[in-house]
Amino acid sequence: MGYKAKFRIWRGEGGEGRLEDFTVEVNEGEVVLDVIHRLQATQTPDLAVRWNCKAGKCGSCSMEINGRPRLGCMTRMSTFEESETITVTPLRTFPVIKDLVTDVSFNYQKAREVPSFTPPADVKPGEYRMQQVDVERSQEFRKCIECFMCQNVCHVIRDHEENKPNFSGPRYFIRIAELDMHPYDVAERKEPAQEEHGLGYCNITKCCTEVCPEHIKITDNAIIPMKERVVDRKYDPLVWLGSKIFKRQR
Amino acid sequence: MERHEYDVVVIGAGGAGLRAAIEARQQGKRTAIVCKSLFGKAHTVMAEGGAAAAMGNVNSSDNWMVHFRDTMRGGKFLNNWRMAELHAKEAPDRVWELEAWGALFDRTKDGKISQRNFGGHEYPRLAHVGDRTGLELIRTLQQRVVALQQEDEKLHGDPEAYIKVFAECTITRLLKDGDAISGAFGYWRETGDFILFDAPAVVLATGGIGKSYVVTSNSWEYTGDGHALALLAGAKLINMEFIQFHPTGMVWPPSVRGILVTESVRGDGGVLRNSEGRRFMFDYIPDVFKDKYATTEEEADRWYDDQANNRRPPELLPRDEVARAINAEVKAGRGSPQGGVFLDVSTRLPAAEITRRLPSMHHQFKELADVDITKEPMQVGPTCHYIMGGVEVDADTGAASVPGLFAAGEVSGGMHGSNRLGGNSLSDLLVFGRRAGAGAAGYVDGLAKRPSVTGVEEAKAEALAPLERTGGENPYEVHHELQRTMNDLVGIIRKSEEISEALQVVEKLKERAKNAASSGSRIYNPGWHLALDLRNMLLVSECVAKAALLREESRGGHTRDDFPGMSAGWRRKLLVCSAKPDGTSVTVEERAQPSMRGDLIGLFERSELEKYLTEEELAEYDAAVKES
Ligand SMILES: Cc1cc2nc3c(=O)[nH]c(=O)nc-3n(C[C@H](O)[C@H](O)[C@H](O)COP(=O)(O)OP(=O)(O)OC[C@H]3O[C@@H](n4cnc5c(N)ncnc54)[C@H](O)[C@@H]3O)c2cc1C
Ligand code: SF4
Ligand code: SF4
Numbered sequence: 031m032g033y034k035a036k037f038r039i040w041r042g043e044g045g046e047g048r049l050e051d052f053t054v055e056v057n058e059g060e061v062v063l064d065v066i067h068r069l070q071a072t073q074t075p076d077l078a079v080r081w082n083c084k085a086g087k088c089g090s091c092s093m094e095i096n097g098r099p100r101l102g103c104m105t106r107m108s109t110f111e112e113s114e115t116i117t118v119t120p121l122r123t124f125p126v127i128k129d130l131v132t133d134v135s136f137n138y139q140k141a142r143e144v145p146s147f148t149p150p151a152d153v154k155p156g157e158y159r160m161q162q163v164d165v166e167r168s169q170e171f172r173k174c175i176e177c178f179m180c181q182n183v184c185h186v187i188r189d190h191e192e193n194k195p196n197f198s199g200p201r202y203f204i205r206i207a208e209l210d211m212h213p214y215d216v217a218e219r220k221e222p223a224q225e226e227h228g229l230g231y232c233n234i235t236k237c238c239t240e241v242c243p244e245h246i247k248i249t250d251n252a253i254i255p256m257k258e259r260v261v262d263r264k265y266d267p268l269v270w271l272g273s274k275i276f277k278r279q280r
Numbered sequence: 281m282e283r284h285e286y287d288v289v290v291i292g293a294g295g296a297g298l299r300a301a302i303e304a305r306q307q308g309k310r311t312a313i314v315c316k317s318l319f320g321k322a323h324t325v326m327a328e329g330g331a332a333a334a335m336g337n338v339n340s341s342d343n344w345m346v347h348f349r350d351t352m353r354g355g356k357f358l359n360n361w362r363m364a365e366l367h368a369k370e371a372p373d374r375v376w377e378l379e380a381w382g383a384l385f386d387r388t389k390d391g392k393i394s395q396r397n398f399g400g401h402e403y404p405r406l407a408h409v410g411d412r413t414g415l416e417l418i419r420t421l422q423q424r425v426v427a428l429q430q431e432d433e434k435l436h437g438d439p440e441a442y443i444k445v446f447a448e449c450t451i452t453r454l455l456k457d458g459d460a461i462s463g464a465f466g467y468w469r470e471t472g473d474f475i476l477f478d479a480p481a482v483v484l485a486t487g488g489i490g491k492s493y494v495v496t497s498n499s500w501e502y503t504g505d506g507h508a509l510a511l512l513a514g515a516k517l518i519n520m521e522f523i524q525f526h527p528t529g530m531v532w533p534p535s536v537r538g539i540l541v542t543e544s545v546r547g548d549g550g551v552l553r554n555s556e557g558r559r560f561m562f563d564y565i566p567d568v569f570k571d572k573y574a575t576t577e578e579e580a581d582r583w584y585d586d587q588a589n590n591r592r593p594p595e596l597l598p599r600d601e602v603a604r605a606i607n608a609e610v611k612a613g614r615g616s617p618q619g620g621v622f623l624d625v626s627t628r629l630p631a632a633e634i635t636r637r638l639p640s641m642h643h644q645f646k647e648l649a650d651v652d653i654t655k656e657p658m659q660v661g662p663t664c665h666y667i668m669g670g671v672e673v674d675a676d677t678g679a680a681s682v683p684g685l686f687a688a689g690e691v692s693g694g695m696h697g698s699n700r701l702g703g704n705s706l707s708d709l710l711v712f713g714r715r716a717g718a719g720a721a722g723y724v725d726g727l728a729k730r731p732s733v734t735g736v737e738e739a740k741a742e743a744l745a746p747l748e749r750t751g752g753e754n755p756y757e758v759h760h761e762l763q764r765t766m767n768d769l770v771g772i773i774r775k776s777e778e779i780s781e782a783l784q785v786v787e788k789l790k791e792r793a794k795n796a797a798s799s800g801s802r803i804y805n806p807g808w809h810l811a812l813d814l815r816n817m818l819l820v821s822e823c824v825a826k827a828a829l830l831r832e833e834s835r836g837g838h839t840r841d842d843f844p845g846m847s848a849g850w851r852r853k854l855l856v857c858s859a860k861p862d863g864t865s866v867t868v869e870e871r872a873q874p875s876m877r878g879d880l881i882g883l884f885e886r887s888e889l890e891k892y893l894t895e896e897e898l899a900e901y902d903a904a905v906k907e908s
């Protein structure tokens with residue numbers, strides 16, 4: 031059942047690196063991360079890779095496999111031909127620390143720029159009442175495992191370092207949308223999405239939605255509705271007022 | 281070397297660590313959070329089923345007393361009853377607080393937090409979000425930390441003025457000044473550079489030890505660091521013989537063996553069958569639970585809709601019972617083709633309902649095993665999941681016996697006795713995380729002067745050693761051998777000879793680990809990291825094996841083939857582990873379990889207590905009942 035697979039893995043640290051070739055055993059049912067672990071145990075003990083859950087739940091093991099952003103722990107070896115050489119490289123949008131590990135601090139910085147959940151002052155813990163249908167929209171976005179693959183693939187920052195200061199990226203558009211659609215959040219979200227987080231840079235290519243391992247409809251359910259409402263808001267203050275009043279009615 | 285001064289250093293960024301840090305910061309303490317992975321990736325993220333809290337939203341008969349009783353029963357009465365009491369009383373407030381910080385739990389029809397059934401819980405009690413509750417919990421706490429940082433930025437111009445996260449940073453030693461804690465020493469994974477925390481209080485929230493076993497639901501982080509750090513600093517561990525083997529881990533393909541299949545599958549109607557198609561759990565209802573579980577399939581199935589008039593299905597017995605039953609079925613030759621048993625929801629719920637309630641299980645099986653759980657049964661078997669044992673702490677403050685050291689979450693011991701109920705961990709993290717954070721803050725307030733750090737040079741030398749050796753042992757091989765040994769010899773069913781054999785192997789591995797060598801640089805070097813983790817895994821394994829050898833009875837997460845019964849005498853005894861500062865030897869001593877407070881023991885019927893307590897204790901019970 032087992033066979034020898036050919037891998038090319040990006041190795042390097044401190045800004046330098048190269049693709050290295052490996053031949054490594056693969057057994058039935060294995061995923062790319064298993065093979066990387068076997069390399070660590072048998073050939074390259076210092077090969078750096080992030081992982082935690084091995085079940086697609088933590089978003090640690092993001093990498094580019096044959097040029098496509100994937101979770102290493104959810105990419106089965108059976109999806110490749112046995113003769114194929116599999117190329118594994120780190121996420122391209124973020125600086126490489128070593129081998130497959132990148133510096134993703136950009137994302138944590140952006141997370142801090144989104145104002146937190148802001149409930150009305152008079153609702154006490156335990157008093158929240160919400161219907162399932164009203165929380166489901168935000169729940170979709172809260173499925174995000176912060177793998178940052180949508181951030182990695184978005185062309186606004188993928189090869190454009192200069193856009194990073196002004197663009198939070200799809201991960202944080204869904205965070206803003208989540209708060210905007212939260213039945214108890216009272217902060218203004220849409221205007222800042224446009225003005226401060228760079229929603230305007232997005233031209234709805236949908237690459238982010240395509241790579242999301244949680245199948246979150248980033249563009250259709252978060253970005254597009256927010257863009258539409260930003261437009262509404264710009265033309266007609268009453269629409270905005272209406273939406274906020276509606277939200278508070280519950 | 282990089283050096284930081286804090287009031288409180290929290291080691292661990294899972295539910296317990298984050299809740300502790302939030303509390304310390306809310307009480308005005310300068311707080312550091314240190315963790316091995318990125319922020320938001322701690323083990324808590326993997327929890328699926330839910331957080332147990334007697335809010336009574338689904339069944340209004342539920343209250344803290346019922347939850348307390350269930351917890352004590354689940355732990356076979358070995359629990360620290362004060363912890364079980366605080367936990368049952370405070371869990372609802374901790375869950376509601378999360379909602380006020382932005383968590384979005386699934387809802388009941390009247391708009392409250394929905395609660396689901398789980399093994400050992402009398403009423404539907406687990407607050408949940410589909411089967412990704414841990415993600416919701418950790419993200420909410422992570423976002424709460426960010427909210428506090430945003431506040432601090434407004435107030436002080438620096439978001440990290442009062443609470444800062446040191447991610448991908450591993451602590452290898454706690455530092456002391458005389459008897460008391462004075463800081464912590466570690467390395468940045470990213471660079472290999474050393475880092476020193478100068479702090480009078482340290483909260484351990486490092487989680488579990490599962491990586492000492494081959495078949496486990498735990499990630500690489502679970503190398504028992506906090507358990508070992510506490511031991512080396514002079515604190516004590518209790519209940520280390522009790523390890524929870526979750527009954528349902530994946531068994532195939534081999535590379536995912538052990539990955540968890542949430543208990544919600546059974547809570548929502550899934551049933552266990554053997555190769556003959558029999559729902560075998562009916563054959564394994566132990567005497568102590570006879571009156572609480574259904575004896576026919578008809579009654580069990582009626583229970584899902586009418587809990588007042590029917591008893592629970594035996595698939596929802598506490599985990600230790602179900603794990604042993606599966607083990608026995610497989611041994612008797614009635615297992616599934618891939619060495620487990622069948623867990624089936626496909627014939628129990630409509631496909632759409634399965635994908636709504638168990639989305640991540642559906643995804644996990646589809647992606648990793650090519651199995652569509654809406655159409656066919658899963659194959660499952662026991663997996664090392666959780667350690668009940670841990671740092672001995674004061675229930676109210678989380679304080680360990682070493683001044684300045686606190687512990688909360690999976691790394692602490694006592695709350696769950698000999699077996700944890702599903703859902704009681706997430707609530708434990710919140711309740712005791714908060715208490716440990718407050719305990720640490722209070723301790724710092726009471727100090728006359730800051731202690732000073734010592735022992736830094738020794739810590740440095742210890743950490744560098746594997747990189748300086750050439751041609752030594754391969755740490756991966758030492759690790760594999762330890763995992764196999766613990767799995768085979770100190771696993772779900774134990775015997776004296778096998779445990780002794782394991783202890784001999786551990787001794788040999790300790791020698792080999794001392795000689796472990798890592799090639800490569802200090803930058804993000806997993807081989808080096810593993811070499812350092814070996815010390816912790818070996819120390820913890822020694823505790824587990826030594827305590828397991830001493831306890832001559834079977835109870836909860838400790839099953840002795842040579843002592844199959846539960847003994848009332850042993851219930852009164854806790855096994856306490858301590859170690860020399862250089863980690864060379866572990867000693868285990870017996871300690872008497874304090875008697876339960878009168879009003880708490882009075883919550884049980886005498887007929888139930890008779891199954892657990894000694895004559896002497898029953899006399900105390902009669903006296904207490906008479907008095908009230
Ligand atoms: C698959 C799975 C499903 C589960 N489902 C449930 C459930 O439904 N309900 C429930 O109640 N429980 C569940 N549990 C159990 C529960 O998730 C854990 O017990 C709990 O999350 C432990 O939380 P913690 O805060 O103690 O530690 P963790 O969340 O594990 O965090 C430990 C932290 O400590 C850090 N750390 C460790 N060592 C060091 C070191 N040396 N230096 C620095 N940092 C360190 C780690 O990086 C990490 O941040 C589940 C467990 C698993 C594995
Ligand atoms: S849709 Fe917008 S956010 Fe998503 S990848 Fe394209 S440009 Fe980026
Ligand atoms: S939205 Fe999807 S792709 Fe983006 S970080 Fe979250 S899980 Fe990953």
Ligand code: FES
Nearest residue numbers: 082083084089103
């Ligand atoms: S290891 Fe957690 S998503 Fe891959």
